[in-house]
Amino acid sequence: MLTINLLKANTSKHIVISTIVRNGHTIRGKRPGVARSLAQRLADDERNENTVLLPRVNIGFACKTPSRKEVRQSRIEHLKKQKQNQDLERLSRSNSLSINLDAVRKESNFTAAPFQLKTIADHYGIYKDLFGNAYFIPRINMDIFFTDENKNNHSIFYGNVLSASCTVNEPNITFDHNKNLLIKNFDSSETSYWSILMVSPDTHLFSGKNENFLNWFIGNIPNGGIKNGEEICKYLQPIPAKGFGFQRNVFILFRQSKLIDFQKFKNKSFNDLLDRHFNVLEFYREHQENITPAGLSFFQSEWDESVTKIFNKLNIKEPSFTYDFPRPYLADQKWFPLKQPFNLYMDKHRADHKKINKNYLNKYLFKDIDVPIKYPMAHPIKGVPSWMIAEIKKERLKLFQKMDKS
Structure with missing residues (x-):
């Protein structure tokens, strides 16, 4: 906008002249060749219209949630006890009050932690890639850690990153097998049986199918004793391919209603990587009458030299991925390029x-x-x-x- 002032005797007039200035064309959004075309957008819309949305199915144990009234009443009672505790007030005023983190973690495992873990697993696509349209609330907390060659422990939480060399040895797993999962006629004195799967949704490099990769399988675990269980598939460390990025590795804990014959899986040698391709959803459908998922934990691994050693040991050519960068966009040549060498x-x-x-x-x-x-x-x-x-x-x-x- 340009403003021109025209002055006359004892008067002033303001004339506003609007001008249109074109500073050149700027590309908004993704550049041509990378952005989707109109035909691709229409095809996606047509595909979304034909998609049937089904409700998700909870295949885990029922989780009894207390009513808001009960939660509020228990919080009020807890606050009253805390306010009447003179020792607590004295420690707080002297800045010497310490919090028992084990008690906080134990309380969290019974209240909010299972639902928070489900949200995290949904974010990482764990349920979608392993169970399709099904999910479960992880009611059992598993403590898992790896011990590397230097005797250092590496704990597994929910999505933390470990290099492949940290996972060469079998993991150490402990869990509370006596936790009440609202099972009918539950008796803690009876022997309970469990199964643990360690799978990767991302290592289907050799079959070409959308399957999972079985790293470890132990079944018929009595009363949480991993060493006393039946090893169905020997442990193989995660093998993320070079250039692939982060690979998800998932531990799934199933509670068995009885002893199960896993001879079908024991017949495989598992020395060939093709024998380790596994379908968690089909496995659950086959044994859904006798197993129920109860625990979940996962981490991410990335490539290092230990993966190359595994492929050399198996006498298999190691896959490697490189990114094919698109050619840089080059605008049309100008007669007078400004501000460019x-x-x-x-x-x-x-x-x-x-x-x-x-x-x-x-x-x-x-x-x-x-x-x-x-x-x-x-x-x-x-x-x-x-x-x-x-x-x-x-x-x-x-x-x-x-x-x-x-």
């Missing part, structure tokens, strides 16, 4: 890149050795374009620096 701008639009590389090699590899000037910036440069002056100054300074170092 002339020589670099012209090199971008030269069609023969082999000639550019040849000139570069002739310039830096096969040229005669120039004698450096003692005072390179003191000699004037005349008769050349401005962009070439900068190039000549750079060359002089490089030669001067080499002479100074020698």
Whole structure:
């Protein structure tokens, strides 16, 4: 907007003249070649219209949630007891009050932690890739840690990252097998049986199918004793491919209603990686009358040299992934490019890149050795374009620096 003031005798008039200034076209959003075309967008819309949305199914143990009235009443009673505790007030005033973190963790495992873990697992796509349209609330908390070759322990939480070398040895797993899961006629004195699966939803590199990869399988575990269980599939460390990124590795704890015959899986050798391709959803459908998922924990692993050793040991060629970067977008050439180095701008639009590389090699590899000037910036440069002056100054300074170092 331009404002012009026209002054007359003792009067003033303001005339507003609106002008349209076009500063050039700017690309908004993703550039051509990367952004989806109209046909792709219409195809996605048509696919979404044909998709039937089904409600998710809870295949785990029922989780009894107290009413808001009961929770509020228990909190009020707890606050009354805390306010009447004089020792607690004295410790708080003297800044010597300590909190029992084990008690807090135990309380959390019975209240909010299972639901928070379900939310985290949904965020990482664990239920979707393993159980499809089903889910469960992890009622049993598992304490899992790996011990590496240097005797260092690496704990598993919910999505933390470990290198593959930290997971070479079998993990140590403990859990509370006496926890009441609201099972009918539950008797803690009876022997309870459990199964543990360690699978990866991302390591289906060799079958070409959308399957899971079985790293470890122990079944018929009596009363939470992992060592007393039946090892169905021997342990194999996670094998994230080079360049693949982070690979998810999931521990699933099932509670069995009785002893189960897993001879079908024991017949496989599991020495071949194709034998380790596994479908968790089909496994659950086959044994859903006798198993119920009760615990969940997972971590992410990334490639290191220990993965190469595994592939060499199995005599298998190691897969490697590299990102195919798209060619950089190059706008149409202009007659007068503003605020851009002339020589670099012209090199971008030269069609023969082999000639550019040849000139570069002739310039830096096969040229005669120039004698450096003692005072390179003191000699004037005349008769050349401005962009070439900068190039000549750079060359002089490089030669001067080499002479100074020698």
